[in-house]
Amino acid sequence: MIEFQQVSFRYTGDAPYIIHRMSFSIAKGECVIFSGDNGSGKSTALKIVNGLLFPSEGEYRFAGQAIDRKQMEPSAFSKEFHQKIGFVFQNPEVQLFNASVFDELAFGPRQMGLPEAEIHRRVEDALRLLDISRLRDCVPYALSGGEKRRVAIASVLTMNPSVWTLDEPETFLDENGRVWLAEFLDALKRAKKTVLIATHDRTLQSKLADQIIAFRRPT
Numbered sequence: 741m742i743e744f745q746q747v748s749f750r751y752t753g754d755a756p757y758i759i760h761r762m763s764f765s766i767a768k769g770e771c772v773i774f775s776g777d778n779g780s781g782k783s784t785a786l787k788i789v790n791g792l793l794f795p796s797e798g799e800y801r802f803a804g805q806a807i808d809r810k811q812m813e814p815s816a817f818s819k820e821f822h823q824k825i826g827f828v829f830q831n832p833e834v835q836l837f838n839a840s841v842f843d844e845l846a847f848g849p850r851q852m853g854l855p856e857a858e859i860h861r862r863v864e865d866a867l868r869l870l871d872i873s874r875l876r877d878c879v880p881y882a883l884s885g886g887e888k889r890r891v892a893i894a895s896v897l898t899m900n901p902s903v904w905t906l907d908e909p910e911t912f913l914d915e916n917g918r919v920w921l922a923e924f925l926d927a928l929k930r931a932k933k934t935v936l937i938a939t940h941d942r943t944l945q946s947k948l949a950d951q952i953i954a955f956r957r958p959t
């Protein structure tokens with residue numbers, strides 16, 4: 741489903757490698773934890789998986805298809821690709837840009853061209869599941885860190901992607917929020933979603949991981 745073949749990455753041609761000759765393979769329905777120190781390349785790898793960055797060398801394949809700059813040029817392919825894979829960013833602020841929580845959650849389904857009734861159904865379901873119905877008319881920008889995190893997760897949920905990628909989703913969540921997150925991720929797993937999580941949270945790791953991929957700064 742998701743395959744890195746000898747992937748290397750550096751941000752510019754003369755910068756040091758952030759990722760060096762990394763290979764791994766993730767099967768459909770697997771839950772994989774990216775672990776490693778800060779600066780070890782976990783977020784960079786998730787951006788490659790989401791087609792936001794491209795390998796400097798080596799190949800990244802998604803469902804058998806090589807994902808490179810050319811393939812991801814604005815097209816039916818890239819649009820469809822982004823509907824199959826959802827990304828919960830480390831910092832929720834970078835992914836929230838709509839005027840209300842409702843619009844934020846409706847944005848993806850609207851892009852997909854779904855009928856208005858279906859959009860409403862998905863948004864209401866997500867508001868309920870994330871326990872944020874009361875925030876429906878709020879401006880996402882003004883919410884607390886934990887609320888922003890929930891809105892960001894809800895905005896991926898309304899897209900219903902088959903692959904979920906989450907970058908340190910535990911940050912900004914309090915104790916209850918983290919318990920909720922572990923249950924939510926487990927529910928994704930039971931729903932046979934493919935789930936990639938960059939996390940320092942040992943509980944998530946031991947509860948959910950089918951595979952652990954260790955990141956280390958190349959020397």
Ligand SMILES: Nc1ncnc2c1ncn2[C@@H]1O[C@H](COP(=O)(O)OP(=O)(O)O)[C@@H](O)[C@H]1O
Nearest residue numbers: 751758776777778779780781782783784785955
């Ligand atoms: N846009 C960027 N330009 C240049 N270097 C970057 C950029 N983003 C991250 N880096 C560097 O890449 C390395 C890996 O970062 P990152 O992938 O964020 O690691 P992690 O998520 O494991 O903390 C760090 O040294 C970081 O400073």
Ligand SMILES: [Mg+2]
Nearest residue numbers: 782783830907
């Ligand atoms: Mg990171």
